[in-house]
Amino acid sequence: MSSEQLFPIDNVTTQTLSFLSWMMEVDTLAFYTVSLDNASTRYKLLNVPQGFFHDYQNHGQYMDPFAVPKVQASSLRIGLLSHHFNDSHESIEYAQFMSDHGFSDTIEILLRNNNHLFGGVSILLKEGFDNKYTKESLYKKAEIAHPYLEFMLSNLMTQSPKERVKRWIESHDELTKREACVTQLIAEGYCNKKISQKLSVSLATVKTHLVHIYEKTGVHNRAELIAKINQ
Numbered sequence: 031m032s033s034e035q036l037f038p039i040d041n042v043t044t045q046t047l048s049f050l051s052w053m054m055e056v057d058t059l060a061f062y063t064v065s066l067d068n069a070s071t072r073y074k075l076l077n078v079p080q081g082f083f084h085d086y087q088n089h090g091q092y093m094d095p096f097a098v099p100k101v102q103a104s105s106l107r108i109g110l111l112s113h114h115f116n117d118s119h120e121s122i123e124y125a126q127f128m129s130d131h132g133f134s135d136t137i138e139i140l141l142r143n144n145n146h147l148f149g150g151v152s153i154l155l156k157e158g159f160d161n162k163y164t165k166e167s168l169y170k171k172a173e174i175a176h177p178y179l180e181f182m183l184s185n186l187m188t189q190s191p192k193e194r195v196k197r198w199i200e201s202h203d204e205l206t207k208r209e210a211c212v213t214q215l216i217a218e219g220y221c222n223k224k225i226s227q228k229l230s231v232s233l234a235t236v237k238t239h240l241v242h243i244y245e246k247t248g249v250h251n252r253a254e255l256i257a258k259i260n261q
Contacts, residue, residue: 043074046151046179051076054137054171056153063149064098071098078154082131093124096138102147108172110165111136134159137172143184151179192218198259204246212239216252217259 043061051057060083061074075083091097095114111128112135115121128134137153153172159165195217199210208229215225226236240252249255 042183046183047074047076050139050151050153050175050179053175054153054168056155056168058133058154058156060152060154061149062152064102064147079131082133085127085131090124090127093120093127095121095124096136096140096150096152098147101138101140105145106138107140107142108169108176109138109140110169111138112165129157132157135165137165137168139172139176139179141180141183143180148184195259202247205243209239209243209246212236213243213255213259216240216255 135155139151141149
């Protein structure tokens with residue numbers, strides 16, 4: 031895994047975790063995204079104990095051979111944690127750390143776009159997954175899933191927020207040009223007063239545009255609109 035903060039549940043991450051859990055027949059997974067500048071890593075967890083996640087962030091990540099700083103410049107696509115262990119103190123300590131939390135191994139799926147690491151999935155194998163044949167079978171499944179996940183997620187996960195908003199607006203051709211412009215400004219965080227000043231229209235006109243935008247996009251307020259754009 032890799033570190034930092036949890037990010038809000040959305041359709042993409044939830045469906046990806048559900049798909050992999052079903053395909054791999056494993057119920058403990060962590061999906062993470064890496065920012066374009068590699069400055070942060072955000073998580074969506076599925077059945078990962080909070081105690082383990084907390085300890086990982088504070089201690090375990092610095093020993094993890096799959097931590098983002100260690101793999102971002104590599105060409106690794108799929109990895110089995112135990113294959114990366116050696117006789118070093120760090121490997122021994124990390125293996126013990128995992129065992130202390132009830133895990134025997136990890137399969138890592140690393141997602142890249144033009145060699146840039148934009149995310150990945152940690153598939154956590156609990157104690158009992160020690161059978162070599164079982165691990166090899168799961169590894170094969172991860173290899174099958176990898177190109178599909180990378181292809182499907184690369185465009186979504188590597189878009190800048192501005193590009194994502196632009197694409198969302200373009201997909202809603204029921205909006206007029208002025209309504210699209212107002213939607214763009216809302217997504218950028220402008221309040222009604224600032225929008226009216228920027229577009230040189232009255233506050234009443236902005237509010238009218240908002241009513242039409244909400245009706246056309248099936249939301250009731252600004253917060254729901256922003257949430258829908260960011261799904």
